[in-house]
Amino acid sequence: MLKRIYDWCVAAADKPYALWILGAVAFAESSFFPVPPDIMLLPMSLARPKRAWLYASVCTAASVLGGVLGYAIGALLYDSVGHWLITLYGLGDKVEAFRTSYAEWGAWIILLKGLTPIPYKLVTITSGFAGYNIWLFVLFSIITRGGRFFIAAVLLNRYGEWIRVRVEQNLGLAVATLAVVLVGGFVVAFRLI
Known part of the structure; x- marks a missing residue:
């Protein structure tokens, strides 16, 4: 199954709809989608x-x-949609403490959490809920999300063929590592927020 998903993603790189799907996943992940x-x-x-x-540019934008x-969900719809999403991730009781920390550390929270596997939607929703300056939020989001995706682009552009051979030889290990990093991000989010 992993091989089929990997092969589909590799083959999708040549399809005209690939950028749209990549953009849709990046868009959704920042606001409500867990992947x-x-x-x-x-x-x-x-x-x-x-x-x-x-690909990094599409993901960033x-x-x-x-x-x-x-941000809009947190600012305008927190009592309904925003609270439901935060509760879905089991962080409902920690949002108020997270909101309080925005008064002092907002820029650092956005910059650091945007680079990590901690679900970025938690940052976006809470930024809106906390009333963080929208223009600073957008600026820091461009920096941190662009940094994350362009670091991957630099490595994959430069060492892509070498990495591809290693990933294909050890696909199970590569997927397991990605899953551990993703789950680790949620664990860190639960502990830090």
């Missing part, structure tokens, strides 16, 4: 390392736009 765009970004960039820059939606 990060890395699951498509990495295999697509491995398939076409020269396009890694384009879509992630920031999705972040603005997450």
Whole structure:
């Protein structure tokens, strides 16, 4: 099954709809979807390392736009949709403490959590809920999300073929590592927030 999903993502890199799907996943992940765009970004960039820059650009733009939606959910719809999403991730009782920390550490929270596997939607929704300055939020989101995706682009553009051979030889280990990082992000989110 893992091989089929990987092969689909690699083959999708050549399809005209690939960028749209990648953008949709990046957009949704920043506001409500639990799966990060890395699951498509990495295999697509491995398939076409020269396009890694384009893929990172799409992920960055879509992630920031999705972040603005997450911000709006927190600012305008927290009592209904925002609270439900935060509760869905089991963090409902920790949001108030997270909101309080925004008064002092808002910029650092956005910058650091945007680079980590901690679900970014928690940052976007809480930024809106806390009333963090929208323009600073967008600026820091561009920096942090762009940093995350372009670091991957640099590595995959430069070492893509070498990485691809290693990933394909050890696909199970590569997917397990990605899953551990993703689950680790949720665990860290539960502990730090």
